[in-house]
Amino acid sequence: MSVDTALTQVPASAPAEASQGSRVLRRLRRNPLAVVSFCVLTVAVVVAVFAPLLAPYAPEQTDFANTLAPPGTPGHLLGTDDLGRDVLSRIILGSRASLQVAALAVFTALVIGVPLGLVAGYFRAADSVISRLTDLLLAFPFLILAVGFAAIRGASLGNAAVAIGIAQIPGVIRVVRSDALRLKSLDFVAAAVVDGASDLWVLRRHILPNATSVVLVQATVAIPAAILGEAVLSFLGLGIQPPSPSLGTMLANAQQFAARAPWAAVLPGLAIMILALAFNVFGDSLRDALDPKANRR
Amino acid sequence: MTATAPPESLVDAPPVLDVRDLSVTFRTETGSVSAVDGVNLSLAPGEIVGIVGESGCGKSVTAMSLAGLLPRSARIDGSVRLQGQELVGARPSTLRAARGRDIAYIFQEPMSSLNPVLTVGRQVAEVLQVHERLSRREALERAVELLALVGIPSARERVKHYPHQLSGGMRQRVMIAMAVACSPKVLIADEPTTALDVTVQAGILDVLRDLRDRFGTSILVITHDLGVIADIADRVVVMYAGRIVERAGVQRLFDRPQHHYAAGLLSASPTPGRHAGTHRLQEIPGLVPVLEAQPDACTFADRCPAATARCSSAAPPLEPAPLAADVGDHPHEVACWHPRGDRPRPTVEEHA
Amino acid sequence: MRGYLLRRAWQSLLTLVLATVVVFLGVRALPGDPALALAGEDRTPEALAAIRREYGLDQSLPVQFWRFLTNALQGDLGTSIRTGQPVSSMLRTALPVTLELSLLAIAIAVVLGVGAGVVAAVRRGRPAEWVANALALLGLSVPHFWLGLVAILYLSVATGLFPASGFVPVSESVAQNLHHLVLPAVILGTGLSAVIMRQTRSSMLDALSTDFVRTAEAKGLRPRAVIGRHALRNSLIVVVTIVGLQLGGLISGAVVTEQIFGLPGFGKLTIDAVFQRDYPVIQAVVLVTASSYIVINFAVDLLYSIIDPRVRVTGDAS
Numbered sequence: 018m019s020v021d022t023a024l025t026q027v028p029a030s031a032p033a034e035a036s037q038g039s040r041v042l043r044r045l046r047r048n049p050l051a052v053v054s055f056c057v058l059t060v061a062v063v064v065a066v067f068a069p070l071l072a073p074y075a076p077e078q079t080d081f082a083n084t085l086a087p088p089g090t091p092g093h094l095l096g097t098d099d100l101g102r103d104v105l106s107r108i109i110l111g112s113r114a115s116l117q118v119a120a121l122a123v124f125t126a127l128v129i130g131v132p133l134g135l136v137a138g139y140f141r142a143a144d145s146v147i148s149r150l151t152d153l154l155l156a157f158p159f160l161i162l163a164v165g166f167a168a169i170r171g172a173s174l175g176n177a178a179v180a181i182g183i184a185q186i187p188g189v190i191r192v193v194r195s196d197a198l199r200l201k202s203l204d205f206v207a208a209a210v211v212d213g214a215s216d217l218w219v220l221r222r223h224i225l226p227n228a229t230s231v232v233l234v235q236a237t238v239a240i241p242a243a244i245l246g247e248a249v250l251s252f253l254g255l256g257i258q259p260p261s262p263s264l265g266t267m268l269a270n271a272q273q274f275a276a277r278a279p280w281a282a283v284l285p286g287l288a289i290m291i292l293a294l295a296f297n298v299f300g301d302s303l304r305d306a307l308d309p310k311a312n313r314r
Numbered sequence: 315m316t317a318t319a320p321p322e323s324l325v326d327a328p329p330v331l332d333v334r335d336l337s338v339t340f341r342t343e344t345g346s347v348s349a350v351d352g353v354n355l356s357l358a359p360g361e362i363v364g365i366v367g368e369s370g371c372g373k374s375v376t377a378m379s380l381a382g383l384l385p386r387s388a389r390i391d392g393s394v395r396l397q398g399q400e401l402v403g404a405r406p407s408t409l410r411a412a413r414g415r416d417i418a419y420i421f422q423e424p425m426s427s428l429n430p431v432l433t434v435g436r437q438v439a440e441v442l443q444v445h446e447r448l449s450r451r452e453a454l455e456r457a458v459e460l461l462a463l464v465g466i467p468s469a470r471e472r473v474k475h476y477p478h479q480l481s482g483g484m485r486q487r488v489m490i491a492m493a494v495a496c497s498p499k500v501l502i503a504d505e506p507t508t509a510l511d512v513t514v515q516a517g518i519l520d521v522l523r524d525l526r527d528r529f530g531t532s533i534l535v536i537t538h539d540l541g542v543i544a545d546i547a548d549r550v551v552v553m554y555a556g557r558i559v560e561r562a563g564v565q566r567l568f569d570r571p572q573h574h575y576a577a578g579l580l581s582a583s584p585t586p587g588r589h590a591g592t593h594r595l596q597e598i599p600g601l602v603p604v605l606e607a608q609p610d611a612c613t614f615a616d617r618c619p620a621a622t623a624r625c626s627s628a629a630p631p632l633e634p635a636p637l638a639a640d641v642g643d644h645p646h647e648v649a650c651w652h653p654r655g656d657r658p659r660p661t662v663e664e665h666a
Numbered sequence: 667m668r669g670y671l672l673r674r675a676w677q678s679l680l681t682l683v684l685a686t687v688v689v690f691l692g693v694r695a696l697p698g699d700p701a702l703a704l705a706g707e708d709r710t711p712e713a714l715a716a717i718r719r720e721y722g723l724d725q726s727l728p729v730q731f732w733r734f735l736t737n738a739l740q741g742d743l744g745t746s747i748r749t750g751q752p753v754s755s756m757l758r759t760a761l762p763v764t765l766e767l768s769l770l771a772i773a774i775a776v777v778l779g780v781g782a783g784v785v786a787a788v789r790r791g792r793p794a795e796w797v798a799n800a801l802a803l804l805g806l807s808v809p810h811f812w813l814g815l816v817a818i819l820y821l822s823v824a825t826g827l828f829p830a831s832g833f834v835p836v837s838e839s840v841a842q843n844l845h846h847l848v849l850p851a852v853i854l855g856t857g858l859s860a861v862i863m864r865q866t867r868s869s870m871l872d873a874l875s876t877d878f879v880r881t882a883e884a885k886g887l888r889p890r891a892v893i894g895r896h897a898l899r900n901s902l903i904v905v906v907t908i909v910g911l912q913l914g915g916l917i918s919g920a921v922v923t924e925q926i927f928g929l930p931g932f933g934k935l936t937i938d939a940v941f942q943r944d945y946p947v948i949q950a951v952v953l954v955t956a957s958s959y960i961v962i963n964f965a966v967d968l969l970y971s972i973i974d975p976r977v978r979v980t981g982d983a984s
Contacts (some may be wrong), residue, residue, distance in 0.1 A: 152681045152963075153688065156956040158915045160922075164940050165952070168696050241807060248809050249922055253937060268812055272926075275819050282819065286812030293807035301803065383884055386791075414886035421884075426877040429896050431974055440895075441885045476975040492885065 044306035051302030057295040065113040072106035076262040085278040098267070098281045099274050108288045111264040114257055115292060118178040119243040123236055125182025130189025131232060135220055137190060138197025147194075151187045159184035159246060167255040174263075177256035181246040185239050189232075196231045200224045230307045237300025241293035248289050264289050328398075329356035330499045330532050331380070331417075336392035336402075338372075338379050338556075346389075349375040351556040351608040353392075354632075357500060360530040362523075364547035364564070366537060366579065370604070372556040373536045377502050381417050382409045397499060415445040418493035422505035424485035428477040434461075434488045435473025441495040460491040464521050483514035490521055497529055504536045519546045540579060544568065549644050552576045555603055555613035558632060563644035571659050572635045572648035574618045581660045612651065620652045671968070678964045685956040686738075690731050693949045738953065744946035748938070753950045756935060761954075763833055763931035764924070766843075767851055768916040774855030775862055776909060780898075782859070783866025783905075787874060788893060798863065805860025811922040814853050818926065821849065831928030850927045854920060858912050865908045869901035876900075903974050910966035914959035 045051045064071055073094075074080075080093075080101035088096040088104075095104040137147035157165075159181070166180035200206055206223050214222075250256030251265025259266050264285040271282035338350040350372045357363055365373045378384050380394050382401065394401040396416055401409060421427040429437060438460055439453035448456065454473060461469035464487040477485055486506065493501055503522065507515040523546055525531050535547060543550050543564060550567050552560040552575065560573040571577040603613060608629075612618070615625040632649040637656060701717045702709065718724040722733055737743070743753040786798035822830035828849045834842040873879060874897050882896040912919075921933030928934075932951065939947035 149677070149681060149684070152677070152960075153684050155911075156681060156685045156959045157688070157952070158917075158919060158955060158959070160919065161936075161952055161955055164936065164948075165692055168940055168943075168948070169692075245807075245809050249811060252811055253922065253925065254941075268809075268815065272815060275815060276823050279819055282812075282815050286809055286816065289809045289812065290804075290807050293809075294803060297803050297807050381884065383880060410886045410888065412886070413884055419881070419884040421877060421881060423877055427881045429878040429882070429900070430976055431899055432895070440882075440887065440891070444885070444887055444891075478976050489881075492881075 041306045045302060048302050050298050054295045054298035058299060061112060061292055064109060065116045068109050068113040072109045074103040074106040076107045076110040077260045088280050095284055096280045104281060104284055107262040107267055108285055110262040111267055111285060112288055112292060114174060114263045115244050115247055118174055118247040119240045121178035122181035122185065122243040123239045125179055126185035126189050126239060130186040131193050134190040134193025135197050135224060138194040139201055139220055151190050155187050163250050163255055172255050172258055174257045177247055177250045181243045189235055192231050192235045193228055196228045197224050200227050234300060234304045237296055237303055241296040244289060244293050327359050330359050330397055331357040332395040334393040336394065338375050339389045341387045345606055348605045348608050349556055353558055355551065357532045357534060359532055360526055362526055362533045362535060362547050364535045364537060364543040364550045365553055366540060366543055366550060367553040368538060371553045373553050374504055377504050377536045381413050414441045415496045416498050417500045418498040420489045420493050420503040420506050422508050424482055424489050427489060428485055430477055433474055433476055438492045438495055441492055445496045460495055464491045482510050483517060486510060486518050494525055499532060501531050501533045503533060507542055522546060555605060560648045562646035563642050566642055566646050570637060572653040573650045574620050575614050577654055577660055624651050674964060674967045678960050682957055682960050686953060689949055689952045690734055693945050696945065743950040746944055746947050748942050748944045753946050757950060757954060760930060760932045760935045763929055764917060764920055767847055767920055767931060768913060770847055770851035771854035771858060772909060772913055774851060775858035779859035779862025780866050780905060783863040784870055784898060786867040787870030802860045802863045805856055810853055810857040811926055814923055814926040817849055817853060833929050850923045850929065854923050862905060862908055866901060866905050869904040870897055873897040873900045903970060906966055906969050910962050914962040917955050917958050
């Protein structure tokens, strides 16, 4: 027996009575980064849900008396853009759009990716077909995919989300497949198979519930990626169409007068960054909390 | 008062390795865990000592702590003197100079213990390049000799091979070649044969014995396989839950185990002189406990057939065994309030 | 070894063929009649029919595909509707810009990412790891086109340290060329380095806890040798994969950066083509992107077998 196994055995047997879920929660609560990022996310989601009520102005409302007003201008906390539109209001509604796209994209990726990943990991015959499919999808990088999608179906929030989601499918398939492969080789699954359980039953009752944690971690990685993806697409004019507020279109618009009104270019970018950062930090904490090897040196 | 001359055994050469009061604790998420508690151990030149015990008894941690090979979460107290030089708390450069040159290791898993992306020759040569300042060519040349020394056929071709191209037994021989490259004074073999087939085990043990005979290397064998102990060791140390519970010459321990734990281990094991085989530890009900701190009690009391109230209220010290018969070449000591005394070791039926 | 590479080559070829079919069908699925676009002013039914005949648009899809395939294999990717130039020559001017930018960015990313990843793993639990992790998280979360905008705003426009846009070919002036590419390459590279850093860190942590690293320590090797020769070399296998994926993605992933810095590369070609419905160019761009991605992946597999001797014999990386 090696020292490493000796070390992992020692702490593993200590809190044996605590269940997986409560242990994860306990670890998360004890990690200040997890708590802070979770709070930021909660605020962001609440703001997004109640965005129309919280925004001081309608996002498209112009105020030609107050164009390019700097932050701190009375009535415009974060200033205005070239048409006198309130930057704060547009950021609030733009963040809402970002989260909508991210949620829809990740939902799409999971709905298609999880079953395919399970099947690829569980049935050898399906594996090579799905692997080729994944290769093929990977050969069309995200932007090309989104560009094609926008060209065929038109540029819109929904289409951008679906294009981003499709681009994220290979990643989901890969992690779910490898976890399914791992779970399949475990004793309890083998026991279920010996007991005559059907493949569908084994997949649904044994493999899927145990793969939840990988799926969860993958989702926390995919969400910030989708937020950034939406910003890129809207920036290029392939996502949400102006005048609807989106953080990406705000940046594209601000590019023209950035030298005179840097806040209009800097602030939406910061908003994107904070959203993505909060998801990434929370995702990291979650992964650490779920990792049974977290105690290794 | 007339001074009598001390018996021969006490004027032997000073020990190459002298461990005093060694304790190891690990910091973990849920508090600290005591893995080794107050271990005393010495190794005479050319001596082969076995440490035996179940998984988690602290034998591997003891072995790793000797050259400071534990992770940072480990805290080591006490003293480890290698040829008089203190290693506990020594500077990293001192430890590095000692590792591989004066004290060398052989690990359990010859597959994972060798780097998969370097040739075995390179891995053997590396030690010589570091400690003997040989050039890469000279070191590779020596590596060929070393592989031949540990019984690897056509060594000149083998040096160019990668670990996955060799069998388990061959890999373990490579590990040994690597360990003895600089003729270390002390060789620590942590479960050297556990991962190997029974037929390969004997060969590996022969190589180790041969090294001791030819170079006077002292060897510390860590194992849970009493067959290995019977086959190769001069003395044996029995560990339980981080403490030494008994030590004696091999023949002694096999004939008259004093501690009930040792007796349990032995009840289904071979006699000295028989080759290592499939014999594994007799099943003793229960598990080695995980301890946050070492209690003032016998840690084996929960599993012991002879436990009394005293066992749970005070830790028994390691003292000479109460035996009528001759002690032999090596002292026989036991940490037990109710040692088995002159009773012979139990048979399988008796213990079950 | 040979069997493994042959199998990978076959898989790559299969993916390439499939990708070509998808590109071909995808472009045909785009709305709008290409004949209408090609016709320009003269939109009489006769002119349209003539154009359809000329471009083979009146033939069945399989016939069209065969023609597309044979032409593409001969380097004929059609003519741009927008410029009237052969698409292949447009690619020849745009591709070097993107390739240079991508390689510079990858070089920066590898140096930063592998370096920071190794430091973070080796200094586990110390401030250095914390800083490296924080930077990596930031790098993952920052929108890079925004960083580009901010950099232009504060480093080019405000101080004039770097040109805000444009490109000078290497053949004209190496210094000028680098001067134009430094900022975009750094911005692109730092973003990629975050991913490389995290991957390096996690595989280094795995490698550092392996038995063979413990063996290396037990041999008395210096930390430099333990980390470099033993741990890092084994971690590189995973890192190479990531870098390969990134390089493949960069051919198109540099689009936004090129757009912001006004670089006449592949990305700009793509965006312009999309907005002007320049189908032959879109088709060629997607085809080149997909094939370069597939080819790079195959190259990565070749690299595996160099780094990991196990692949050479057993025929599969574990």
